[in-house]
Amino acid sequence: MPTIDHAAGFGRTGRRAVLGALSGTLLIAPRMRAAMAADADPWPALAPQIFPDRALEDGTNVLTIDAPYRAEDAAVVPVTLHTTLAADDPRQVRKITLVIDANPSPVAAVFTLEPHAGIDSIATRVRVDDYTNVHAVAELSDGKLYMATRYVKAAGGCSAPALKQTADAIPVGTLRFRELQATDPAQREAQVMVRHPNYSGMQMDQLTRLYIPADFVEKLRIWQGDQLLLTVEGGISISENPSFRFSFKPNEAKTFRVDGSDSDGKHFSGSFPAQDAA
Amino acid sequence: MRLRAATFALAAWMLAALVLPAHAQTEPFAIQKIADGDYVHFGQVAMTTAANAGDIANLGIVVGRDAVAVIDTGGSVAVGRALRAAVQKLTDKPVRYVINTHEHPDHVFGNAAFANTGATFVGHHNLPASMRAHGPFYLHSFRDVLGAAAIDQVRLIPPTVLVDHTMTLDLGGRTLLLTAWSPPAHTDCDLTVLDEGTHTLFAGDLVFLDHIPVIDGSLKGWLDVLPRLAELSAVRVVPGHGHRIGSWPGALDDERRYLLTVEADARRLIAAGTPLAKAVPLIGQSERGHWQLFDDYNPRNATAAFSELEWE
Ligand SMILES: [Zn+2]
Numbered sequence: 001m002p003t004i005d006h007a008a009g010f011g012r013t014g015r016r017a018v019l020g021a022l023s024g025t026l027l028i029a030p031r032m033r034a035a036m037a038a039d040a041d042p043w044p045a046l047a048p049q050i051f052p053d054r055a056l057e058d059g060t061n062v063l064t065i066d067a068p069y070r071a072e073d074a075a076v077v078p079v080t081l082h083t084t085l086a087a088d089d090p091r092q093v094r095k096i097t098l099v100i101d102a103n104p105s106p107v108a109a110v111f112t113l114e115p116h117a118g119i120d121s122i123a124t125r126v127r128v129d130d131y132t133n134v135h136a137v138a139e140l141s142d143g144k145l146y147m148a149t150r151y152v153k154a155a156g157g158c159s160a161p162a163l164k165q166t167a168d169a170i171p172v173g174t175l176r177f178r179e180l181q182a183t184d185p186a187q188r189e190a191q192v193m194v195r196h197p198n199y200s201g202m203q204m205d206q207l208t209r210l211y212i213p214a215d216f217v218e219k220l221r222i223w224q225g226d227q228l229l230l231t232v233e234g235g236i237s238i239s240e241n242p243s244f245r246f247s248f249k250p251n252e253a254k255t256f257r258v259d260g261s262d263s264d265g266k267h268f269s270g271s272f273p274a275q276d277a278a
Numbered sequence: 279m280r281l282r283a284a285t286f287a288l289a290a291w292m293l294a295a296l297v298l299p300a301h302a303q304t305e306p307f308a309i310q311k312i313a314d315g316d317y318v319h320f321g322q323v324a325m326t327t328a329a330n331a332g333d334i335a336n337l338g339i340v341v342g343r344d345a346v347a348v349i350d351t352g353g354s355v356a357v358g359r360a361l362r363a364a365v366q367k368l369t370d371k372p373v374r375y376v377i378n379t380h381e382h383p384d385h386v387f388g389n390a391a392f393a394n395t396g397a398t399f400v401g402h403h404n405l406p407a408s409m410r411a412h413g414p415f416y417l418h419s420f421r422d423v424l425g426a427a428a429i430d431q432v433r434l435i436p437p438t439v440l441v442d443h444t445m446t447l448d449l450g451g452r453t454l455l456l457t458a459w460s461p462p463a464h465t466d467c468d469l470t471v472l473d474e475g476t477h478t479l480f481a482g483d484l485v486f487l488d489h490i491p492v493i494d495g496s497l498k499g500w501l502d503v504l505p506r507l508a509e510l511s512a513v514r515v516v517p518g519h520g521h522r523i524g525s526w527p528g529a530l531d532d533e534r535r536y537l538l539t540v541e542a543d544a545r546r547l548i549a550a551g552t553p554l555a556k557a558v559p560l561i562g563q564s565e566r567g568h569w570q571l572f573d574d575y576n577p578r579n580a581t582a583a584f585s586e587l588e589w590e
Contacts, residue, residue, distance in 0.1 A: 068555065072558065072578050072580075072581055073577070073578045078553065123553055123555075125554065156415075181550075189551075193588070193589070245553060
């Protein structure tokens with residue numbers, strides 16, 4: 001029995017023709033009609049568009065995806081990526097591309113992990129527009145691509161109405177940075193949050209019959225002192241008020257810095273004291 | 279083409295007409311008198327399905343000396359028509375006002391049944407914008423649930439009389455006090471209707487009884503609204519959902535406890551650094567035994583509360 005309620009819904013067709021805007025290298029052509037047929041797996045057509053002329057190896061021993069099999073709120077689906085390379089493996093994960101196959105703009109984010117950062121997990125929240133596979137593709141320092149897959153049941157996330165925050169006192173572009181309590185002093189965890197509607201470009205104004213233009217956080221860079229840790233290139237599949245939580249290896253730095261920009265050209269940045277800066 | 283369209287419309291109407299009576303065989307579209315001139319139709323405590331035709335919200339009727347007001351119109355045009363027929367059985371007086379308590383489909387999808395009757399549509403000053411922003415999404419989402427025929431009849435009819443703060447409507451010897459609430463609570467367009475003659479409050483979804491509250495506006499906003507809501511001089515309340523009349527303001531106790539529990543749980547888990555995915559299954563669990571449809575809405579309430587409160 002379908003259980004549609006006040007805000008979550010099922011979106012199967014119609015919106016697919018709308019191409020979510022993505023910038024630069026993330027720009028992906030709208031998926032071919034053939035691939036949109038119900039129950040057709042879009043991945044065989046999608047993979048060569050995102051990773052042209054690249055082989056995708058089995059990522060079983062490289063990375064895993066944590067996501068609920070059945071998402072409670074399609075507009076806020078938690079996804080966590082873990083890298084699982086053995087400690088003595090000389091290779092490192094350089095880049096992870098997160099793909100939500102059935103979304104109108106499937107590439108949700110590209111994470112670039114700096115070699116010295118020691119990042120072995122990244123968690124974010126995404127919109128999911130249909131029952132779909134989620135793919136995470138890691139590029140290792142050996143130049144090869146490794147793939148992990150997970151199935152998620154959720155629908156309607158991309159066009160789901162934004163939370164009611166229009167009368168919000170917190171300005172767009174406000175950054176929050178938080179270090180989490182660490183059990184392991186050699187491996188810390190932090191969360192970066194950006195106040196941003198991350199408009200998907202798929203919500204229609206019924207009077208004008210126009211879609212509210214996409215406006216989303218396009219790029220975020222996170223620094224520990226002068227050391228770049230992580231770069232996030234995001235798309236419209238990232239939830240409203242984007243959140244990124246990641247592990248890292250602490251250095252002696254007293255501050256963290258975050259800078260970023262959205263697709264409207266708005267820039268934001270912030271500096272935050274390290275938890276035990278003393 | 280015109281004939282085809284007309285035939286289709288007739289077929290759609292007949293289908294809709296069949297949906298409700300089919301359900302009516304076991305449970306007729308019942309109207310209960312709750313006070314002098316005040317009537318209520320209790321919707322089912324359920325999710326919308328094709329079988330219940332969206333008849334899941336409580337609908338109100340107030341009969342004055344000269345005219346009638348209806349409060350919400352149900353989750354489909356079929357429910358709206360059944361409500362209109364129920365009014366006509368009660369009285370010859372015209373429906374002067376159709377008051378929508380907020381934008382959710384189970385409260386406004388029946389509006390079309392009152393179009394072109396001369397009734398004036400009344401709502402919160404935010405309601406037109408909310409309907410415009412979310413209406414297409416609701417129509418799309420509910421197509422699979424209610425069926426294409428039922429959805430094709432629905433028209434999103436926004437109010438033309440808007441309530442900024444409070445407003446009174448006169449039905450002839452019967453004054454209704456309308457209050458438009460802010461900040462966002464259940465939604466960002468919550469409106470209540472108080473019959474000042476009988477002290478009966480039609481609360482819309484600012485009050486849930488037995489049916490788990492649903493947060494689609496703001497948890498903190500809702501808790502902010504509750505004490506002011508409690509000050510309304512009512513003796514009884516018709517909740518937006520829940521199959522009974524509540525005493526006032528005691529009917530708010532369960533809902534307040536639920537919202538405070540969700541708030542406290544979410545705050546504690548955020549403070550402890552628990553990630554969203556691990557926090558959601560822990561939020562509000564002590565409330566499980568108190569509510570119907572708990573598993574249908576509590577995880578979404580928990581997600582909404584966590585997302586809102588982590589920005590405190
Ligand atoms: Zn509601």
